[in-house]
Amino acid sequence: MTRSAESAPPSTWALATISFVTMLGMGAMGMSLPILPPQLHLGFGYDLTTVGWVIGLESVATLVSRPWSGRVADRRGGKSATLLGLGVMILCGLAYALSDFTNPATGAGRSLALLAIIVGRVLMGVGEGLLIAGSGLWGIDRAGPRRTGRAVSWVGLGMFAGLAIGSAAGAAIDHGQPHGFALAAMASMLVPALAMAICAPIGAGALYHDHEPVSLQSMMSAVLLPGFALLANACGFAAVTSFLALDYTAQGWTALPLGGTGTGVFGFGAGHVCARVLFSDVTDRIRGPWLAVACLLVQAIGLATIWQAETPLMALIGAIVTGFGFSMVYPLLTVPVFSTVPAQKRGTALGLFDGFFDAGAGLAALASGVVANYLALPQVFLVVSAMALAGVAPVLLVRHERWRPAAQDAS
Template sequence: MDNSKKSQSIWTKNFILISIINFLIYCCWQMFPPSLPPYVSSLGGADNILGWLNGVATIATLVIRPFSGSIMDKFGRRGIFNFGLILLIISSLAFYFSPFIGIIFAIRFIHGIAWGVASTASNTIATDNIKKDNMPKGMAYFSLSVSLASGVAPAIALSINTKTMFLTASAFVLVAFLMNFAIDYPKQVLNTEKSSKKVSPYEKKSILPAFLMFLVTTTYGAIVTFVALLAAEKGIANIGLFFTLYAVGMLVVRPFLGSIIDKRGFGVVIVPSAVLSIVALLILSNANTYVAFLMSGTLYGIGYGALHTCFQTLSVISVEPNRTGAANATFFTGFDAGMGFGSIIAGSISARVGYSSMFGILSLWFVAIIIIYLLSSRHIKKVL
């Protein structure tokens, strides 16, 4: 009976709205990685600069996240969220009017700033609207918005021309901006600590899960940048379905995670999910058929989806209400750093050993996740 009430209490108006808004802004963001590099290449961009399209955005995001988290904790959510959404609309639309490589890199930097502000805010607002005892289940359901966007957005981006993609991405965020006015922002416990006492923009309790997420997204950064090139090398077309099944894998697993974590703890999910991710990357490393690629994408989606939910929940579940902005900023700093670092290190490794072996080597990242989690699990239980 109690569990039923807890489940119903998650689905408030605010929670549903912020989940839809999060889906829309993630759709915008996820449309750019697979489509922007080929567009810049068509404008004459050299191969060695294409990886930096994501790198520039990552640097901008890493710079702005801690400040956006601190500002939200100090002054509230609505203003900073609206600013991030407006800047995301403008910067997404700016690509349409600027077919010049140098300007595109400048816009991509601003795009990264907008994304850092908007996504930190949306995740913090979601956290505000989930009760502590419902946090694992609530974050699992909220993460479905990311899963859906991860499957839908790349497929849309690859099915339309790039100019139309810029307009579509802007339209997604415009709808999100309008929906934000329907959210009821409750009175918030703001950070009232005296200005003479410095308040860290990062949350110490969130550093470990943020680092573990960094290791996870390093592998995803490699996949989103190089899986299409690996498929082309193997003579396999229509690789967009890889991302669709990756999203399906996340969608299938996430609704069950909250209940499993509540009953059995985080370790029961984290260790098997990391093992499954190892298997997925090893299959990808040895893939020579379309079926093998799709199998890898599905298994990776299950593992990635479960780990993302666990680490994001761990980053916020034990922090004070006036530190949730900093906690989300800390978590997503790890998330974004992994995405940027992944494409760079994967490019370096693949240049030496090839795409196939590179994915095999990156499976070791999940071995490290298992070891680090098992060594730190006692400390995590104490914090919880």
Template structure:
């Protein structure tokens, strides 16, 4: 298998699975901008149920991250990623069934929609964890940062394209057409990945997530506080624009995604040059500024600028803190560690939707963006204090062990 990988340039293989990731993730990006409209306006349900519909996917992803990591470590990363694509396609089937329900079957349609969101959550968990582990096996641990960056560009790029595309389809063709595309895209991604070789699982004793928790919780906490901002943006930006009668709501996630990708392309070497902890600190501060700009916006252009600035801030946080995770665990536990690390982001996504929905019911949509900005600022402080302290302790322990070996 290693000979087969050597015959094909590793970075070409990485590009190929990243393209497949982009196509599959379009099925996740398509409903982001339209679910609030579909649940709130077409089904006539509350903002809290909007948050539950969005959050159901992220909660499911959170609960299945550890399982996805173990599958990638024990049974192969390629198999895990492809299984995720199949689950995403099944989600499209359930969403299509919801869209075809008669108008008087509101709660049946909502139930089918939730089933689709749960399947999408399982699919995302398997797809992202599997693809990250697969990419590192194909490209090598030395390119771990590039693997995370390319996967990040694929996922957020898909959300940036998927949001306005989903809105355009929804307004012109309806929910059923959008759901049909959600079914088709993961199947196309499966074809793109066809022929890309699997990677051998690393030998060694398998470690449950609980044993490596102490190594990943600090970077995971920083990632979680960053994820609150994106969750609020994805769930409430369309309703926020509609409240003021503003146009271009679908382009808010496009502005976010375009800025996200631009920073990855132009400044992706910053974590290696200045250190992941320092880059994460400044990134969280930029995210905070972007969310405050949305909160204080008086016109749609100001809100779009805030979305773009938020994308700039979010761009380098996952790879900056993720490289720290990879360095702290043995290769045979890499999938489990990445699954656990990613689960912190899922926790932010899953919890933020319903809680922010409750907050918006009492204090309006501006309040949720202000709350997200505060979380990003707290994240900056925690990364600066807690993660730096953990790094210093880790360095001290490593030096102490080397000293003992030298003394012997």
């Protein structure tokens, strides 16, 4: 295989900037997380099942577009895919903003608002897929072959730091403001535009010109077991980002600083960021399944704590623990994926692998809506806690030799 002669050399500064760009893009996505479910349920009057379907639609769109996003990153480079994803996210913010200027008192107004939000969810799903595939591959290239784990961790750090900061910012902008949802949506258009400007001076990563076909069967065999574990890991994320804000509202936890619709999601993001800061290099130094198993167990404990929470402080602690356990599962599971795919197909492999996350997040959002509607909101967190425990099985089934670094990374 051949690489582009324009490939920039490894750079920690470039990796940090790519992580920051990812944070900005995901911050735009995070702005809607605490305010979109209440907008649909309380503002437009849709039931919780419908809320779950609409929220889950974003993950479905990301899932369907992942293979295409991976191919774009492989063929056009991670930087190009990142820029394209940020552009699509701007269009999502526009659709959200338009939804707030309909008349929810009429059936036609409610339908138009729902349609605009559905369009926005689909655009956000496609944009997220391009951003994550692009920034992930771009970060791996710019970090250098011996720092693949650091690259995945730093880009993931930017991703969830953005979700945490964005969710807090979105809740603050929306709180008590006339057309606050529209203001937050407009802010979510400006942030990706800023990220695109920051991308401009950063050199592109490697661009491979040898794209010999690799069978779908071999690619799926590389991602299947780690993917099932990632699917289970995604369920807690979906429940926290889709229904924790509604749980806070239902419990009457609205007084800041411990209450408020964005507090739980912020706590989840804070736990995630803390774990990534402390353990960003762990996948480059320690190999094996047991760290991933431990992380899934910690996440299950955090979700069970939210389920049993009787105070906003207890729920916040549960959210922080959940985010801490959730954090390192993804970079740990990329080790057996990257050890079995050629370097020029890493974008495609990431797209397929990330598809399991989208499937888990989408299915969990849909199922959580049904559970919340027919049982009770806290029961959602019991169900996803059990799913996190179920994720231990596929981790332990991955062959031991697949936890070693890939040949191109070891050289």
